[in-house]
Amino acid sequence: xxxxPPNVTGSLHMGHALNCALQxxxxxxxxxxxxxxxxxxxxxxxxxxxxxxxxxxxAKENKTRKGLGRxxxxxxxxxxxxxxxxxxxxxxxxxxASCDWSRERFTMDEGLSRAVREVFVRLYEEKxxxxxxxxxxxxxxxxxxxxxxxxxxxxxxxxxYHVRYPLKKGGExxxxxxxxxxxxxxxxxxxVHPEDDRYRxxxxxxxxxxxxxxxxxxxxDTYVDKxxxxxxxxxxxAHDLNDFEVGMRHNLPTIKVxxxxxxxxxxxxxxxxxxxxxxxxxAVAALKDRKLLKKVEQYNHNVGYCYRCNDVIEPTLSKQWFxxxxxxxxxxxxxxxxxxxxxxxxxxxxxYFDWMENIRDWCISxxxxxxxxIPAWYxxxxxxxxxxxxxxxxxxxxxxxSLEQEADVLDTWFSSALWPFSTMGWPEKTEDLATYYPTxxxxxxxxxxxxxxxxxxxxxxxxxxxxxxxxVYIHALVRDAQGRKMSKSLGNVIDPLVMIDEYGSDAFRxxxxxxxxxxxxxxxxxxxxxxxxxxxxxxWNAARFVQLNLADFNPQKDxxxxxxxxxxxxxxxxxxxxxxxxxxxxxxxxxFNEAAAFLYQFVWHEFCDWYVEFGxxxxxxxxxxxxxxxxxxxxxxxxTALRLLHPFMPFITEEIWQNLPGNTGSIMVSSFPKADTTxxxxxxxxxxxxxxxVIYHVRNIRGEMNISPSQKVTVVLLCMDDGxxxxxxxxxxxxxxxxxxxxxxxxxxxxxxxxxxxxxxSKDVEIFxxxxxxxxxxxxxRRLGKEVAKTEKEFSLVQKKLSNEEFLRKAPKDIVEKERxxxxxxVEKQRKLKEGILRIxxxxxxD
RNA sequence: GGGCGGAUAGCUCAGUUGGGAGAGCGCCGGCCUUACAAGCCGGAGGUCACAGGUUCAAGCCCUGUUCCGCCUACCA
Numbered sequence: 001x002x003x004x005p006p007n008v009t010g011s012l013h014m015g016h017a018l019n020c021a022l023q024x025x026x027x028x029x030x031x032x033x034x035x036x037x038x039x040x041x042x043x044x045x046x047x048x049x050x051x052x053x054x055x056x057x058x059a060k061e062n063k064t065r066k067g068l069g070r071x072x073x074x075x076x077x078x079x080x081x082x083x084x085x086x087x088x089x090x091x092x093x094x095x096x097a098s099c100d101w102s103r104e105r106f107t108m109d110e111g112l113s114r115a116v117r118e119v120f121v122r123l124y125e126e127k128x129x130x131x132x133x134x135x136x137x138x139x140x141x142x143x144x145x146x147x148x149x150x151x152x153x154x155x156x157x158x159x160x161y162h163v164r165y166p167l168k169k170g171g172e173x174x175x176x177x178x179x180x181x182x183x184x185x186x187x188x189x190x191x192v193h194p195e196d197d198r199y200r201x202x203x204x205x206x207x208x209x210x211x212x213x214x215x216x217x218x219x220x221d222t223y224v225d226k227x228x229x230x231x232x233x234x235x236x237x238a239h240d241l242n243d244f245e246v247g248m249r250h251n252l253p254t255i256k257v258x259x260x261x262x263x264x265x266x267x268x269x270x271x272x273x274x275x276x277x278x279x280x281x282x283a284v285a286a287l288k289d290r291k292l293l294k295k296v297e298q299y300n301h302n303v304g305y306c307y308r309c310n311d312v313i314e315p316t317l318s319k320q321w322f323x324x325x326x327x328x329x330x331x332x333x334x335x336x337x338x339x340x341x342x343x344x345x346x347x348x349x350x351x352y353f354d355w356m357e358n359i360r361d362w363c364i365s366x367x368x369x370x371x372x373x374i375p376a377w378y379x380x381x382x383x384x385x386x387x388x389x390x391x392x393x394x395x396x397x398x399x400x401x402s403l404e405q406e407a408d409v410l411d412t413w414f415s416s417a418l419w420p421f422s423t424m425g426w427p428e429k430t431e432d433l434a435t436y437y438p439t440x441x442x443x444x445x446x447x448x449x450x451x452x453x454x455x456x457x458x459x460x461x462x463x464x465x466x467x468x469x470x471x472v473y474i475h476a477l478v479r480d481a482q483g484r485k486m487s488k489s490l491g492n493v494i495d496p497l498v499m500i501d502e503y504g505s506d507a508f509r510x511x512x513x514x515x516x517x518x519x520x521x522x523x524x525x526x527x528x529x530x531x532x533x534x535x536x537x538x539x540w541n542a543a544r545f546v547q548l549n550l551a552d553f554n555p556q557k558d559x560x561x562x563x564x565x566x567x568x569x570x571x572x573x574x575x576x577x578x579x580x581x582x583x584x585x586x587x588x589x590x591x592f593n594e595a596a597a598f599l600y601q602f603v604w605h606e607f608c609d610w611y612v613e614f615g616x617x618x619x620x621x622x623x624x625x626x627x628x629x630x631x632x633x634x635x636x637x638x639x640t641a642l643r644l645l646h647p648f649m650p651f652i653t654e655e656i657w658q659n660l661p662g663n664t665g666s667i668m669v670s671s672f673p674k675a676d677t678t679x680x681x682x683x684x685x686x687x688x689x690x691x692x693x694v695i696y697h698v699r700n701i702r703g704e705m706n707i708s709p710s711q712k713v714t715v716v717l718l719c720m721d722d723g724x725x726x727x728x729x730x731x732x733x734x735x736x737x738x739x740x741x742x743x744x745x746x747x748x749x750x751x752x753x754x755x756x757x758x759x760x761x762s763k764d765v766e767i768f769x770x771x772x773x774x775x776x777x778x779x780x781x782r783r784l785g786k787e788v789a790k791t792e793k794e795f796s797l798v799q800k801k802l803s804n805e806e807f808l809r810k811a812p813k814d815i816v817e818k819e820r821x822x823x824x825x826x827v828e829k830q831r832k833l834k835e836g837i838l839r840i841x842x843x844x845x846x847d
Numbered sequence: 848g849g850g851c852g853g854a855u856a857g858c859u860c861a862g863u864u865g866g867g868a869g870a871g872c873g874c875c876g877g878c879c880u881u882a883c884a885a886g887c888c889g890g891a892g893g894u895c896a897c898a899g900g901u902u903c904a905a906g907c908c909c910u911g912u913u914c915c916g917c918c919u920a921c922c923a
Contacts, residue, residue: 028880032863089894097854153919153920176923177923178923179923180923216916223921223922224922224923225922225923228922229848229923230922233922233923234923235923240921240923241921242922242923243920243921245921292866299921301923302921318876347851347852350850350851351850351851351918354850354918354919355919358919412853441852446917447918458884477917484899514861514871515860516861517860517861517862518863521852521853521916521917523859523860524859525858525859525872527858527859527871527872527873528859528860530872530885531871531872531885532871533884533885534883534885537883537885537886538882538883538885538886540882540883541882541883541885541886542882542883543882544882544883545882545883546882547882549882589863591863593860593861594861597861597870600870600871601870608882608883612882613887671869696889699888699889700888700889700890701889702888702889703876703877703888703889703890704876706876706877706889707877708877709877709878709880709888710878710880728899729865738880739880739888740888780895794867794899797867798867801866801903801904804903804904805903806902806903806904807903807904808903809903810902810903810904811866811903811904812866815866815904818866818867819867822867
């Protein structure tokens with residue numbers, strides 16, 4: 001497994017926390033289960049972000065990047081990295097991430113940089129990397145090109161300006177509609193649809209571009225949508241992708257009017273030097289003055305923003321480096337189609353395919369300094385480009401030594417795309433690569449499915465000849481309790497480190513796991529985390545209880561065979577076995593929330609609520625074997641539960657586990673429990689259910705009747721079957737005394753039911769609590785009435801089913817049989833409850 | 848514009864081959880029962896968004912509708 005490398009500038013946020021918690025659960029589970037596991041950590045150099053951060057630092061000293069110069073600036077970044085970079089790594093440690101920290105990698109490391117060069121050169125040699133003029137997304141604040149993925153489109157209110165472009169010959173004018181009047185300064189044509197009757201006669205004529213007084217042609221192109229705006233479209237090939245393509249088709253000149261800082265340049269005539277938005281207003285004003293502005297409409301449109309600085313992206317014609325992506329994408333599509341890599345949950349496969357099939361060439365050059373500098377050199381003599389693995393001495397064409405390296409660096413994702421193999425020593429054929437490539441699973445959020453996963457697929461297949469991972473598990477995004485994205489501006493960010501401080505890493509991790517249901521966003525609120533801290537506390541206290549009772553326990557000497565375990569011992573061992581199976585299955589299929597739920601349910605509601613309570617009797621038993629047997633089972637089950645819990649809650653389980661008798665070393669390298677089916681014991685489970693049910697009913701009556709716990713009651717049981725049940729209850733009567741405040745247990749004989757008694761119906765047994773002097777009959781009558789009503793509802797449902805002939809004919813036999821039995825027992829229950837009511841009535845009337 | 852997901856208890860959400868609606872929190876009542884009051888015991892609360900359909904049987908499958916969210920796209 002390789003970690004999705006977080007930005008070196010970053011600090012741990014919820015997304016990382018979830019991501020790493022899930023990976024850590026997987027890696028700890030598999031490690032304990034005896035597999036050779038590697039979890040390789042690291043960070044990426046986050047070109048734009050890092051440069052941004054360090055530039056801000058410089059600004060505090062009144063220095064600028066350019067003032068410092070490239071080399072010194074990069075030194076400065078390295079210094080910054082040494083001091084502040086990678087705090088996220090420490091934060092991951094606090095979360096409990098059990099990466100192999102000795103293998104930490106950084107995308108700018110020497111080895112990884114070498115891989116980057118190797119890949120670049122090979123792709124260049126295969127003509128898969130090229131340099132070309134194209135419209136790219138330019139961020140005027142970051143001063144760099146951005147890939148299509150790095151632009152956020154947001155619906156933005158704006159205006160739709162209808163502008164007259166007068167015909168050269170005079171007379172009419174053609175009205176074009178635009179949201180960006182400042183770009184008209186760079187217009188080189190007006191386009192209409194060839195089949196638009198309104199304009200057909202104008203095609204081939206010329207207009208005078210207002211403000212610039214330039215003569216430009218009216219052309220026909222099917223790209224134009226007749227029904228939109230005025231049906232006439234101004235064409236600015238240097239500042240719009242589509243206009244650029246139209247321009248190519250019609251051999252239009254390109255005129256750049258906006259410079260790299262977002263200011264109007266010398267081509268903008270009198271608007272030169274203005275910011276593009278200022279220019280927009282001035283241009284509109286000028287048009288108004290000249291009566292060329294026909295109208296202005298309110299209009300909402302999609303505007304691209306820089307994902308990093310949120311400035312408005314300027315599409316600009318520029319020379320950039322690209323990767324020809326189709327030849328790389330095809331094998332990556334095929335690999336997923338053939339199941340070489342599984343994307344889970346499978347819903348994401350479709351998204352992956354959609355994107356891969358419509359992929360566009362990847363603009364990989366960035367006009368910043370921090371990153372892998374493109375290994376291309378321009379010859380000052382002949383102008384030829386030399387691309388080389390090592391810094392070249394001479395031009396590959398003319399041999400001149402007068403070379404200058406390309407100033408641009410590569411997109412950070414270029415190096416991240418190599419992560420699964422560059423971190424393991426590629427291009428060397430290392431042992432690590434042989435052992436760990438392809439990686440077993442990549443765990444990540446869907447937000448970087450395209451940025452990263454898709455690109456790793458392409459690069460892995462290209463350079464390793466094999467997919468980079470067998471499984472890609474896509475987890476949800478973490479949102480706030482209202483389902484909103486966490487963002488600083490909304491102020492709804494929950495800081496994982498604060499959560500760890502406040503609730504502990506274990507509780508926090510367990511929360512993340514239990515919320516990580518597949519295919520859903522994780523809505524996190526502090527309440528939930530707090531709830532799981534209680535769980536951690538519960539575990540701690542249960543462990544304390546066990547340990548407090550082990551003073552005289554010797555695990556070697558005191559071990560007794562299974563056959564001599566008590567019923568409750570066998571019962572809890574059976575449930576433990578089921579638990580192991582369930583947790584394993586859930587983890588194998590990345591159902592973290594299920595695994596967490598199984599553990600929670602078992603530890604709290606089966607082990608603590610029941611077994612420990614039952615066990616208290618065993619511990620004080622006069623029978624030494626009973627005591628040591630209970631001790632043994634308490635320790636065994638706790639130990640097993642701890643090991644199952646360890647991937648989720650590494651800290652607390654470690655602490656407790658090491659203090660259990662007989663344990664040495666770390667729980668981390670102990671074995672993950674294996675289900676031993678010889679401990680499955682249906683019989684014990686059924687018997688315990690009966691006992692628990694009687695306890696439950698007695699408690700229920702007590703609760704509803706408000707009988708104080710200190711008030712012991714007498715319980716009379718009337719068992720239905722051949723005496724086995726009676727035997728069972730008699731043998732375990734101490735549990736009733738202990739857990740239901742029963743003072744005396746009696747068995748009714750024959751069919752004689754106590755008259756003045758509260759009644760409950762359980763499987764194979766009727767339960768009576770004589771009421772004399774305890775409660776009033778009216779209350780009991782109401783209670784029984786409620787029971788009858790509840791049963792009635794269920795009863796009528798079953799009855800309806802069974803009276804449906806088609807159900808009887810078509811439903812599977814076992815289902816029908818189940819319903820029949822249910823029917824019978826409900827009839828029986830109803831009858832008994834009604835008899836109970838009658839008896840109470842009698843008593844009340846006699847009163 | 849295209850695609851995807853969601854709508855289940857007051858709140859946040861589970862519910863994988865269609866066969867007796869669940870959890871946590873909150874709420875009500877009773878308990879300091881010596882592991883745990885961050886706890887224990889009991890209880891109330893749901894025509895599973897709406898309308899159709901398939902089926903003996905639908906929270907689950909199909910169709911449509913409404914509302915919410917996300918992704919994606921070059922309509923100036």
